[in-house]
Amino acid sequence: MTITLPDGAARTFTAGVTGAEIAAAISPSLGKAALACKIDGRLTDLSEPIAADAALSIVTMKDREEALGLIRHDCAHVMARAVQELWPDVKVTIGPVIENGWYYDFDRAEPFSDEDFAAIEKRMRQIIAARDPVRTEVWDRARAVAHYKSTNEPYKVELIEAIPGDEPIRMYWHGDWQDLCRGPHLAHTGQVPADAFKLMKVAGAYWRGDSRNKMLQRIYGIAFASKAELDQHLTMLEEAAKRDHRKLGKELDLFHLQEEAPGMVFWHPMGWRLYRALEDYMRRRLNASGYHEIRTPQVVDRKLWEASGHWENYRENMFITEIDESTGAGEHANEKRVNALKPMNCPCHVQIYNQGLKSYRDLPLRLAEFGSCHRYESSGSMHGLMRVRGFTQDDAHIFCTEDQIEGETKSFIALLSSVYADLGFDGFDIKLSTRPETRAGSDAIWDKAEAALEAAVKAAGVPYQIDPGEGAFYGPKLDFKLTDAIGREWQCGTFQADFVLPERLGAEYVTPEGEKARPVMLHRAILGSFERFLGILIENHAGRMPLWLAPRQAVVATITSEADGYAAEVAAALSAAGLRAEADLRNEKINYKVREWSAAKVPAILAVGAKEVEARSVAIRRLGSNGQTILPLVEAVAALAAEATPPDLARA
């Protein structure tokens, strides 16, 4: 039997030889370093016998991707073993590898506490130190079920019953501890780096991800190839925590939330400046792109929501108001008028479209609104600015003909990518979600709309993937995910074709032939919501906003009170040039002022003392640099004003 190695060398072995034996035969050091192997490209255990000619490669720590996957997977098993050794009554379920680590779900009556983590980690290290061999067997399903019934592991029984009939049931042993697992695994527990993993947190998780099922306890861990990598990752997590928008929102005095209005933002002056800078920018971009800005009511009678279908499908997420409109108590006391705060703007936009008869000549008609929406999000789902109950969408609806979908999609993608680039995000991905099982509209119109969206995406040259069957029931959609400065992805933009709402709400236009026809409605947003996008922007920039967005763009700080008059003049000159600037005339040392305004992440501090008064200059210190630049006042104002010009205006 011939085994071909990655360098092309072919060696002869007797059938039934294992990867471990081959590695040891190649060299003793490789035998030791071997973690797993690939037989004809398939990652598997070193202990698997090889029956026929094959290409074999030995996986070691140098194969980073595979090695980390194996380590994390073995960590899951080692942890589960540790937990069951410490608390034999705990039932095991599943424990997959995830980004940077793993988790394992347990069923245990007592909650795990953080103190338990130390005990579990200690036991894990003992298991690792024992260097227990990992072995595997394939069992038939009846034996496996009987085994798990006898060991009283009901979740494992359920898992086996869910495995399709022809798949083998693979069992693994880490020492004496046994688990159902697809594998592969390391050769022995000692191959898990004992100092490069850490248990992170315990959290509830529903069995099989279904909220009707029992809630299990999920323990999360992270694992790396070395302690240095683990430490590096922990440092990265600390850095990420520092740029948390909730923390920065408080530190920079941008906004707050309080319990009398959960999920509703109180914007403070500096936060509102930031919001307005973004809103003003978006308004200019939309105006320049052929949108008409409108404004629609926030409190709307249930009749409209019934017509749109929201009352039936979305009611539990709507804020409902009941007003007693009877003239007094007595006979009309039951005449309650029921309204809802709008959770979406679309039905209101159709009302504007429906005023007056529309011609094909009016299409495409692009109606935009910075629409204030309210949704009763469940209590556990709110998160700072990222998920709120009251928010403002950069919403617009394009009413157009089927033939216009492609063109509108193209120009939307162009606008969106330009906006993202201006706001400091270079990369984004597109996901195209196509027709679901249950849907409205004919196949012909779905064919057309999906093709139009895909053609536009292709033309844009942006990476995209197709999510089959994930479209809304009313039409296909594009979702736009942008990547922030630390590599996290955020879904912000959306573009959805809708064949249903125009029908339900009776939107129509007159064709060239003089007949009435239904327009297609394109729902679209670039930021998604201002609140959420500002959260993303704050985190992306770690609070150090680019000059054009910064709430306070410049502070003029005096060094002595002799400079007060001149400082006021400098601040006035900056304001006159359109900058958000102020003077700090407090009786404090310049060190103190620099420290304070730097902590407030003001992009430019202009220090003025006797020398500057004399020379009519300013000493500019930019955030993040220690040095200063001395410039004549006029030049400094011009330079800052130029830099503070929003990117769209700078292009014009």
Added chain:
RNA sequence: GCCGGCUUAGCUCAGCCGGUAGAGCACCUGAUUUGUAAUCAGGGGGUCGGGGGUUCGAGCCCCUCAGCCGGCGCCA
């Protein structure tokens, strides 16, 4: 909504085994006129998230409600 944790001064946090609340920063007052990340001194400030209970006595123990945090679920 579910599981777990948390909630003490404006902010960040300390407060043992239940014995009657503390620090730093911020704020106010005074002194100081200062050259690029904290000048000095003094002062005021807390129904310990709300409600209920146990106890001679509760910030600490128990129940309950709310909010927040971490996940899960949800996000037509």
